Amino acid sequence: MVAMSIQPVPPYEPPYVMAVFTGVRTCDDTGYAETSTRMNEIVRANPGFLGYESAGTPGGLGITVAYFRDHDSLTAWRDDPEHQAAMKQGRTHWYESYSLHVATVERSHGFVRDNG
Amino acid sequence: MVAMSIQPVPPYEPPYVMAVFTGVRTCDDTGYAETSTRMNEIVRANPGFLGYESAGTPGGLGITVAYFRDHDSLTAWRDDPEHQAAMKQGRTHWYESYSLHVATVERSHGFVRDNG
Numbered sequence: 001m002v003a004m005s006i007q008p009v010p011p012y013e014p015p016y017v018m019a020v021f022t023g024v025r026t027c028d029d030t031g032y033a034e035t036s037t038r039m040n041e042i043v044r045a046n047p048g049f050l051g052y053e054s055a056g057t058p059g060g061l062g063i064t065v066a067y068f069r070d071h072d073s074l075t076a077w078r079d080d081p082e083h084q085a086a087m088k089q090g091r092t093h094w095y096e097s098y099s100l101h102v103a104t105v106e107r108s109h110g111f112v113r114d115n116g
Numbered sequence: 117m118v119a120m121s122i123q124p125v126p127p128y129e130p131p132y133v134m135a136v137f138t139g140v141r142t143c144d145d146t147g148y149a150e151t152s153t154r155m156n157e158i159v160r161a162n163p164g165f166l167g168y169e170s171a172g173t174p175g176g177l178g179i180t181v182a183y184f185r186d187h188d189s190l191t192a193w194r195d196d197p198e199h200q201a202a203m204k205q206g207r208t209h210w211y212e213s214y215s216l217h218v219a220t221v222e223r224s225h226g227f228v229r230d231n232g
Contacts, residue, residue, distance in 0.1 A: 006175045008138035008215040018136060018219050020181055022124035022169055026229070053138055055171035055179045059122045063171045063179050065136055067217075097228040099124040101183075103134050103219035112213045113142070 009051035009067055011108030016050065017068040018105050023090075023098030024060055032094055035086050042080055048073020067105075074102065125167035125183055127224030132166065133184040134221050139206075139214030140176055148210055151202050158196055164189020183221075190218065 043049050048069035056062045068074040077083060090098070159165050164185035172178045184190040193199060206214070 006140055006173075006177050007213055008140065008177065011215050011217060018134075018217055020134060020136065022181070024122055024124065053177060053179055055173045055177060057122075057171045061122050061124065061169060061171060063169055063181060065138070065179060065181070065217075091227055091229075095227060095229065097123055097226070099127045099226045100224060101127060101134055101221045102223040103221040105217045105219040107218040108216060110213070110215045111207055111211060113207075113211065 008110070009053055009065075011110040012050055012067070012069075012105075014105050014108055015070075016105050017071055017074050018103050019066045019068070019074060020101045020103070021062075021064045021066075021098060023062050024096045025062065025094055026096050028093045030093055031089065035089060039083060039086055042082060043077055046073055046077050049077070071104075124226070125169055125181075127226040128166055128183070128185075128221075130221050130224055131186075132221050133187055133190050134219050135182045135184070135190060136217045136219070137178075137180045137182075137214060139178050140212045141178065141210055142212050144209045146209055147205065151205060155199060155202055158198060159193055162189055162193050165193070187220075 043052070043066065046068070050067035050069060052064060052066040054062065054064040066074075066077075068077070159168070159182065162184070166183035166185060168180060168182040170178065170180040182190075182193075184193070
C-alpha cells in the first residue's frame with residue numbers, strides 16, 4: 001500500500017514546451033523553502049502549465065523539468081514579478097551554478113506496465 | 117575540499133536536442149546495472165553526444181536528461197541495436213511506467229557564481 005502513486009508526467013500531444021533547470025545549491029537556504037512553496041502556487045495557477053518533476057543526486061545536483069502547453073504560457077511564468085524576484089534571490093543566495101534549457105517537444109511516448 | 121566538482125551540463129549554443137526520460141522502476145533489477153554501464157559507454161561514443169544528467173526522488177521517480185548536438189545524433193543513439201535491446205528489457209523487467217520527451221532546445225542560459 002502506498003499513500004500516493006508516483007507517475008511520470010505523461011507524454012502530451014506535441015508540440016508542447018519543456019524547461020529543464022539543473023542546478024547546484026550553495027549552503028545558504030535562507031528563504032528557499034517559503035519561496036519554493038510560493039513558486040509552486042504561482043506556476044500551478046498558469047492555465048498552460050502541464051506539470052513538473054524534480055529530483056536530486058546525492059552529490060547535490062538538482063534537476064527540475066516543467067512542462068507547458070506553449071511558449072506563451074512559459075513566457076508568462078518567466079515574466080511573473082514574484083518569479084523574477086525569486087530568480088534574483090537564486091543568483092544572490094541559493095545557487096552555485098545552474099543551467100536552463102528551454103525546448104519545444106516534438107516527439108513523446110509513454111509506457112505503463114500492464115499488471116492486470 | 118571536494119573530490120569531484122559537480123556542475124550542470126552547460127548551456128550549449130541552440131539549437132541542440134534534449135531527451136528527457138522519466139521513469140518509475142519495478143523491484144526487478146536483474147541485469148540493470150550492467151546494461152546501464154554498457155549504455156553509458158555507447159552513448160559516450162556518439163560524436164554528437166553533449167552530456168547527460170540523472171537524478172532520483174526518494175519516492176522512486178528517476179529523471180534522466182541527455183543532450184545531443186542534433187537529431188541525427190539522437191536517432192543514431194535511439195537506433196543502436198544494444199540500446200534497442202535494453203529498451204525492450206526496460207519494458208519487460210525494469211520499469212513500472214515511463215515517459216520520454218524529445219525536444220529541440222531553442223533558448224538556454226547558465227549561471228556560475230563568482231567566488232573570486
